[in-house]
Amino acid sequence: MNSAGSFLGGAKDRLLPASIPFRFFLSASLFHVLAWTVLFFAADEVARFRGGPGLTLAAIHLATLGVLAMTAIGASYQLLPVVTRRPLARDWPARLSFWLILPGVALMTYGMAESALTSMKTGAVLLGFGLAVFAVLTADNLRRAGSFPVVSAHGWLALVSLVAFVALGVLLIWDLESGFLNNHLSLAVVHMVLASFGFMGFLVLGLSLVLIPMFVLSRSLPDKPGWAQLSLTAMALAGHSCGILLGNMPLVWIALAAGLGAAGCYLWLMRKSLNSSMRKRLGLPFILIRASWGFLFLCLLLGGAVAGGADIPNAPVLTGFILLVGWLLTFLLGVLQRIMPFLASMHAAGKSGLPPLLSELTAEGPLKVHAICHFAALAACVGGLLLNLTLLLQIGAILGLIGAIAFAVFAVNVVLKLKRPK
Numbered sequence: 001m002n003s004a005g006s007f008l009g010g011a012k013d014r015l016l017p018a019s020i021p022f023r024f025f026l027s028a029s030l031f032h033v034l035a036w037t038v039l040f041f042a043a044d045e046v047a048r049f050r051g052g053p054g055l056t057l058a059a060i061h062l063a064t065l066g067v068l069a070m071t072a073i074g075a076s077y078q079l080l081p082v083v084t085r086r087p088l089a090r091d092w093p094a095r096l097s098f099w100l101i102l103p104g105v106a107l108m109t110y111g112m113a114e115s116a117l118t119s120m121k122t123g124a125v126l127l128g129f130g131l132a133v134f135a136v137l138t139a140d141n142l143r144r145a146g147s148f149p150v151v152s153a154h155g156w157l158a159l160v161s162l163v164a165f166v167a168l169g170v171l172l173i174w175d176l177e178s179g180f181l182n183n184h185l186s187l188a189v190v191h192m193v194l195a196s197f198g199f200m201g202f203l204v205l206g207l208s209l210v211l212i213p214m215f216v217l218s219r220s221l222p223d224k225p226g227w228a229q230l231s232l233t234a235m236a237l238a239g240h241s242c243g244i245l246l247g248n249m250p251l252v253w254i255a256l257a258a259g260l261g262a263a264g265c266y267l268w269l270m271r272k273s274l275n276s277s278m279r280k281r282l283g284l285p286f287i288l289i290r291a292s293w294g295f296l297f298l299c300l301l302l303g304g305a306v307a308g309g310a311d312i313p314n315a316p317v318l319t320g321f322i323l324l325v326g327w328l329l330t331f332l333l334g335v336l337q338r339i340m341p342f343l344a345s346m347h348a349a350g351k352s353g354l355p356p357l358l359s360e361l362t363a364e365g366p367l368k369v370h371a372i373c374h375f376a377a378l379a380a381c382v383g384g385l386l387l388n389l390t391l392l393l394q395i396g397a398i399l400g401l402i403g404a405i406a407f408a409v410f411a412v413n414v415v416l417k418l419k420r421p422k
């Protein structure tokens with residue numbers, strides 16, 4: 001594999017107008033605030049959530065589509081052309097996808113909160129079109145990719161997972177109206193796993209292969225373990241989906257073992273990168289990123305406990321919470337607080353000729369408040385689910401909300417600094 005950071009060579013030519021990635025990052029920061037707010041009002045029903053419309057489903061999709069997918073799409077639009085050394089074919093489809101996805105998330109989550117099928121359906125159709133534009137633009141970029149085949153392969157499997165989970169999601173909405181499916185709950189679980197471990201998982205595992213070495217200034221990572229994590233993740237997803245839909249538990253266990261194997265390869269690669277890091281102080285972002293790696297393992301072990309019927313209170317919801325908030329949200333917020341100042345400094349350099357220091361673009365105070373509140377919120381919500389205490393869940397949601405507001409202050413500050421470089 002090429003040396004870490006070498007892919008940045010010539011990156012300036014493939015720099016998108018700042019407004020494209022930053023509109024996704026700012027929207028993600030706003031939906032982050034909304035997700036914790038709705039979780040507060042859903043606190044008395046979360047622990048017993050077993051699917052179906054309501055505030056919990058709305059909070060899940062404000063967090064997953066509103067924060068995780070928005071961030072991943074904004075980052076992919078800018079990072080993939082840098083990694084593949086091929087600029088995006090056109091900029092306008094990226095803007096169009098935003099103006100379809102933003103109202104799509106707002107309408108679908110409003111419909112989920114109010115059990116309003118028309119809003120849910122309209123939102124899902126807008127989302128379907130917006131995500132289709134993203135998929136076509138990204139597939140075109142991956143098709144012309146000139147380097148990092150292992151990262152591109154993760155990108156392709158993320159797109160396959162995207163098509164599958166969106167199709168299932170839309171099907172589930174129509175089934176809420178007419179009840180034509182006889183395995184709604186199993187399809188909902190497959191939808192959730194393909195969306196979180198598939199689409200988000202492949203993007204996180206693939207982009208980490210270039211992002212983490214770039215952030216820590218380490219030597220580049222070997223290819224083989226990268227291909228191993230990709231194949232094991234694909235096996236785990238295919239095995240889990242078939243196992244759940246066919247009711248075949250041995251297949252689910254094999255899938256879990258493959259998933260643990262994939263996570264093992266990933267963490268071995270990340271540890272290798274950290275061990276050869278030339279940057280000694282990695283700071284707050286890596287406290288979140290490292291913690292998220294621990295949560296990845298924990299949610300797989302919890303998934304095993306759920307499959308084994310272990311007597312853990314509210315285990316399915318707890319596993320979903322550790323997966324979506326513990327692993328994915330914590331990882332993406334850690335990466336965002338490195339990417340936003342980094343990208344802003346490249347754009348600001350273009351404007352003033354001199355790149356401002358990342359520290360000048362980073363409001364440390366709000367990020368410290370966010371980190372403390374985020375982990376306190378995680379602990380309180382996990383405690384609330386284990387002890388079935390609505391009050392603890394409400395306290396967790398308030399802490400998460402305070403943290404999300406602090407993170408939004410950091411994000412807006414980067415954009416304001418970008419607009420007015422010194």
Ligand code: HEM
Nearest residue numbers: 051052064065124127166169170172173188189192195196
């Ligand atoms: C266009 C995009 C999406 C649509 C139309 C959609 C639709 C749905 C619907 C209708 C359900 C409820 C199923 C039920 O009755 O329980 C659901 C559940 C769920 N979705 Fe999505 N979703 C989308 C995107 C996502 C994404 C991106 C994620 C995660 C990264 C996600 C995670 C979940 C989870 C965790 C559940 C709960 C599963 C359960 O009910 O057990 N969804 N989704």
